[in-house]
Amino acid sequence: MGFDWVFFTELIVGGLMSGVMYSLVAIGFVLIYKSSGIFNFAQGTMLLFAALTFVKLTEGGVNFWVALPVSMGTMVVFGILVERFMMRPLANQSLLSLFMATVGLAILIEGLAQYMWDSAIHGLQLADFLDLALLDPVNMTIFVVDYIEWLDILISKFDVFATIVAGTMILILAVFFQKTRTGMSLRAVSDDHLAAMAVGIPLSRVWALVWAVTGIIALIAGLLWAERVSVSFTLVEAVLKALPVILIGGLTSIPGAIVGGLIIGVGEKLGEIYLGDLIGVQGIETWFSYFIALVFLLFRPSGLFGLKTIERV
Amino acid sequence: MIYRETGTFITSYLEDRKLFPIPFDKWAMAVFMLFMIFVVPFIASDYWLAAHLIPILAYGTAALGLNLLTGMTGQLSLGTAGFMCFGAFFTFNIMLRSPEWMNLPLAMVLAGSVTGVIGIIFGLPSIRIKGFYLLVSTLAAQYFALWFFRSYPYFLNYATATVTLPDHHFDLFGIGETFDVDMASFEAKYLMSLGIVTALALFAKNLMRSATGRNFMAVRDMDIAASVIGIPVIRTKMLAFFVSCFYCGVGGALFCYAYLQVLGIRTFEMNRSFEILFMAIIGGLGSIAGSFYGTVLVYEFPILFSWAGDYLFKGAFDTAVVDNVAKITYGILIIALLIREPGGLAALWATAKQKLRTWPFPH
Amino acid sequence: MAAGNPILQIDNITLVFGGVTALNGISFDVAEGEICAVIGPNGAGKSSMLNVINGVYVPQEGRVVFKGQDCTRMRPRQIAQLGMARTFQNIGLFQGMTVLENILTGRCMKIRSTWLEQGLNIGRARREEVENRRAVEEVIEFLHLQGIRKTPVGKLPYGLQKRVELARALVAEPTMLLQDEPMTGMNLEEKKDMSCFALEINREYGTTIVLIEHDMSVVMDISDHVVVLDYGAKIGDGTPDEVKNNQDVIDAYLGVTH
Numbered sequence: 001m002g003f004d005w006v007f008f009t010e011l012i013v014g015g016l017m018s019g020v021m022y023s024l025v026a027i028g029f030v031l032i033y034k035s036s037g038i039f040n041f042a043q044g045t046m047l048l049f050a051a052l053t054f055v056k057l058t059e060g061g062v063n064f065w066v067a068l069p070v071s072m073g074t075m076v077v078f079g080i081l082v083e084r085f086m087m088r089p090l091a092n093q094s095l096l097s098l099f100m101a102t103v104g105l106a107i108l109i110e111g112l113a114q115y116m117w118d119s120a121i122h123g124l125q126l127a128d129f130l131d132l133a134l135l136d137p138v139n140m141t142i143f144v145v146d147y148i149e150w151l152d153i154l155i156s157k158f159d160v161f162a163t164i165v166a167g168t169m170i171l172i173l174a175v176f177f178q179k180t181r182t183g184m185s186l187r188a189v190s191d192d193h194l195a196a197m198a199v200g201i202p203l204s205r206v207w208a209l210v211w212a213v214t215g216i217i218a219l220i221a222g223l224l225w226a227e228r229v230s231v232s233f234t235l236v237e238a239v240l241k242a243l244p245v246i247l248i249g250g251l252t253s254i255p256g257a258i259v260g261g262l263i264i265g266v267g268e269k270l271g272e273i274y275l276g277d278l279i280g281v282q283g284i285e286t287w288f289s290y291f292i293a294l295v296f297l298l299f300r301p302s303g304l305f306g307l308k309t310i311e312r313v
Numbered sequence: 314m315i316y317r318e319t320g321t322f323i324t325s326y327l328e329d330r331k332l333f334p335i336p337f338d339k340w341a342m343a344v345f346m347l348f349m350i351f352v353v354p355f356i357a358s359d360y361w362l363a364a365h366l367i368p369i370l371a372y373g374t375a376a377l378g379l380n381l382l383t384g385m386t387g388q389l390s391l392g393t394a395g396f397m398c399f400g401a402f403f404t405f406n407i408m409l410r411s412p413e414w415m416n417l418p419l420a421m422v423l424a425g426s427v428t429g430v431i432g433i434i435f436g437l438p439s440i441r442i443k444g445f446y447l448l449v450s451t452l453a454a455q456y457f458a459l460w461f462f463r464s465y466p467y468f469l470n471y472a473t474a475t476v477t478l479p480d481h482h483f484d485l486f487g488i489g490e491t492f493d494v495d496m497a498s499f500e501a502k503y504l505m506s507l508g509i510v511t512a513l514a515l516f517a518k519n520l521m522r523s524a525t526g527r528n529f530m531a532v533r534d535m536d537i538a539a540s541v542i543g544i545p546v547i548r549t550k551m552l553a554f555f556v557s558c559f560y561c562g563v564g565g566a567l568f569c570y571a572y573l574q575v576l577g578i579r580t581f582e583m584n585r586s587f588e589i590l591f592m593a594i595i596g597g598l599g600s601i602a603g604s605f606y607g608t609v610l611v612y613e614f615p616i617l618f619s620w621a622g623d624y625l626f627k628g629a630f631d632t633a634v635v636d637n638v639a640k641i642t643y644g645i646l647i648i649a650l651l652i653r654e655p656g657g658l659a660a661l662w663a664t665a666k667q668k669l670r671t672w673p674f675p676h
Numbered sequence: 677m678a679a680g681n682p683i684l685q686i687d688n689i690t691l692v693f694g695g696v697t698a699l700n701g702i703s704f705d706v707a708e709g710e711i712c713a714v715i716g717p718n719g720a721g722k723s724s725m726l727n728v729i730n731g732v733y734v735p736q737e738g739r740v741v742f743k744g745q746d747c748t749r750m751r752p753r754q755i756a757q758l759g760m761a762r763t764f765q766n767i768g769l770f771q772g773m774t775v776l777e778n779i780l781t782g783r784c785m786k787i788r789s790t791w792l793e794q795g796l797n798i799g800r801a802r803r804e805e806v807e808n809r810r811a812v813e814e815v816i817e818f819l820h821l822q823g824i825r826k827t828p829v830g831k832l833p834y835g836l837q838k839r840v841e842l843a844r845a846l847v848a849e850p851t852m853l854l855q856d857e858p859m860t861g862m863n864l865e866e867k868k869d870m871s872c873f874a875l876e877i878n879r880e881y882g883t884t885i886v887l888i889e890h891d892m893s894v895v896m897d898i899s900d901h902v903v904v905l906d907y908g909a910k911i912g913d914g915t916p917d918e919v920k921n922n923q924d925v926i927d928a929y930l931g932v933t934h
Contacts, residue, residue: 039445089652097655100594101648108644115637247449286460290453294438301441326809516795523794523801524787531770531781538768541730542844543756543785552791
């Protein structure tokens with residue numbers, strides 16, 4: 001049997017697409033890490049919370065165009081609350097304490113999400129919504145018909161859409177970081193928050209902003225992910241899958257999150273098919289991404305794009 | 314006037330490094346242990362042993378193991394349940410596949426050692442990878458363990474999902490048969506767990522007040538300075554992984570043998586790792602006794618909460634609601650505790666003791 | 677103390693970080709039993725020099741020979757085992773431990789018992805703890821740290837922390853002691869104490885000392901030999917008097933009006 005190039009290419013394309021999905025989650029992590037040095041463990045539950053809010057609103061009959069901004073607003077309020085009641089009192093404590101606090105936050109949100117909404121598994125046909133809301137309310141064909149064919153390769157339209165959304169978001173964030181005043185103060189805060197405070201950057205406002213933006217990213221990522229894995233606790237686990245992505249890219253780098261996502265996405269697919277065949281066991285994708293990340297980290301301990309620190313004593 | 318150092322004069326360096334420098338502490342501990350050994354098995358009901366004391370001992374062992382790695386040596390780990398899984402499965406397989414003379418504690422020690430070696434393998438990246446980046450290695454261990462035992466049913470003796478652990482595994486040196494004692498009773502399991510946990514806690518305490526413990530903490534606080542003064546940083550990290558995973562492995566074995574009485578992969582999902590991480594953090598990272606305080610709190614909190622919910626509101630609320638409120642309260646509790654006292658329960662306890670020592674003249 | 681044979685030879689060391697040359701072809705010798713001061717303006721590469729000497733940085737070029745052994749590529753721990761100890765510019769104490777525990781870590785190379793023996797607290801492990809404690813108590817007495825044995829180091833004032841760090845280095849019984857700005861940020865009295873300690877260590881134990889210091893009066897008082905660095909290059913090397921009169925040094929360091 002010859003090498004099946006079409007299959008291989010399809011695999012690569014599929015891998016790249018799921019890589020984009022990983023990157024989306026990873027960006028949220030990177031934002032928080034950049035601005036406060038914390039590894040935000042609650043990212044996964046934030047995704048769940050945001051997606052659940054949206055789902056429950058639409059299930060309650062709220063129009064897509066109302067539900068989206070309302071969910072976004074919820075996440076912004078959430079960001080402000082987190083800053084006020086968690087970040088500010090913990091400002092001068094060790095990174096480990098902060099990490100633990102985000103773990104506590106994760107439990108809190110999980111309880112809250114299930115208390116406010118419920119713990120049932122919700123399906124979310126974002127594709128339906130998109131067709132309804134945007135493009136083709138009559139025939140419902142643009143997103144619901146799943147695949148486009150291109151050079152014998154099938155690509156899911158929804159994946160293409162997700163890629164475009166992710167790309168746009170990354171672009172907006174890049175401009176925001178590099179060009180705006182707020183973006184600049186954000187970078188200053190991430191370098192040294194005491195020094196930033198000393199030159200008059202309103203630390204609490206910057207943090208609140210970061211958490212709010214992260215909340216919005218969580219909403220978008222949550223909605224896109226929910227299309228694949230349904231809105232339930234699996235969303236939280238999906239986020240753990242994004243972990244190797246950020247680590248490969250480097251915790252401080254947004255481009256890193258993208259490249260990392262692509263590497264993991266492709267690597268996972270290839271590993272599952274070819275390596276899985278080779279050793280004759282199924283299901284290695286549960287740990288294969290971590291393995292890829294480890295290999296990368298062994299050569300570049302702070303990730304591909306992470307800040308290299310020279311240890312000074 | 315009971316809780317004082319006054320009147321205790323330290324006359325040698327050995328005396329100065331005693332476990333309980335204050336006589337009151339020593340006596341309190343002795344009374345507590347005697348009570349746990351000779352009174353508890355007779356007054357506690359099967360429910361108390363099986364649903365409270367035994368699981369706390371099993372969880373506590375794993376929390377202590379994690380604390381040795383994360384709290385003492387500063388290497389963050391999310392793979393605790395994975396290492397417990399290795400320990401539990403290896404214990405079962407050693408018991409299953411060795412001759413008559415094998416007994417459970419020995420099997421646990423052997424399985425723990427193998428787990429320790431696996432821990433070293435997953436700890437190797439810590440030579441180069443630091444901080445949060447190390448999470449990837451321990452998470453790999455977690456998922457690898459689950460995948461491994463799922464892929465090779467040999468280790469579960471080809472059972473589907475779970476194996477019920479046979480009673481004869483609990484017999485020690487034929488005591489059960491000779492004296493017609495039920496070695497698989499909750500009392501016997503409780504005493505076995507208590508013995509193992511006490512030995513392990515004592516070992517950890519000794520380790521931490523000697524050179525190895527100081528090396529651990531030195532690596533945690535500043536690894537460059539540690540290597541400059543001549544501490545073998547890599548070897549110290551590997552030893553920490555070995556010892557920690559040994560404890561987690563034994564904890565996993567206790568968890569299945571003494572508590573659940575069945576062995577299955579689902580016991581060791583990711584959530585378990587977090588649960589144990591909370592125990593270590595809430596109890597106080599870097600404190601051996603703290604691991605157990607944290608275990609008691611984290612384990613009992615949901616039970617108490619749902620009990621209180623039932624008792625106060627007489628079932629007016631759905632159990633799911635109570636569960637979720639418990640989660641919210643619990644999350645707030647963790648954050649509040651970190652804000653008030655990052656050192657956890659152990660630090661709160663130390664402050665209380667300090668106050669007691671100077672009472673009634675705090676200045 | 678009279679200078680003997682060279683115990684440490686620095687031979688043409690070049691150290692580059694990315695595009696920045698921190699050290700550029702530096703050579704000098706340190707004689708056995710002397711106090712050698714490395715001075716220079718901020719950013720001259722003094723700390724980098726110490727880091728190269730005890731193996732924290734590996735230079736791109738050149739050799740470091742300590743006690744006749746090439747230790748350019750040795751790990752810090754191996755160099756420590758050859759008898760080199762060191763204190764840090766920004767205090768390298770273990771913040772989560774008490775003063776006593778910190779100083780005890782300095783004895784880590786004398787430990788022979790295994791972790792199993794230590795965990796079981798038997799035989800050799802117990803004996804070693806007592807022996808090491810005795811050695812630590814000697815140093816505690818020497819540096820007057822008796823009152824703070826059980827205090828966590830994080831709670832101590834800066835000057836005392838520096839002294840604890842010195843104790844930790846001394847307790848390893850080094851043949852050579854590197855001190856990175858031992859007196860910075862201290863008041864006059866503390867400085868006097870620290871200089872006395874340096875002299876006493878040098879005389880009592882015959883320990884060779886290499887120190888970085890900014891306070892010129894201290895340097896001129898206590899050192900036998902002064903090396904001057906500027907922008908990663910060596911511009912002066914000799915006795916304090918020679919260096920004081922070296923025109924390059926005066927220009928670069930002590931400052932003249934141009």
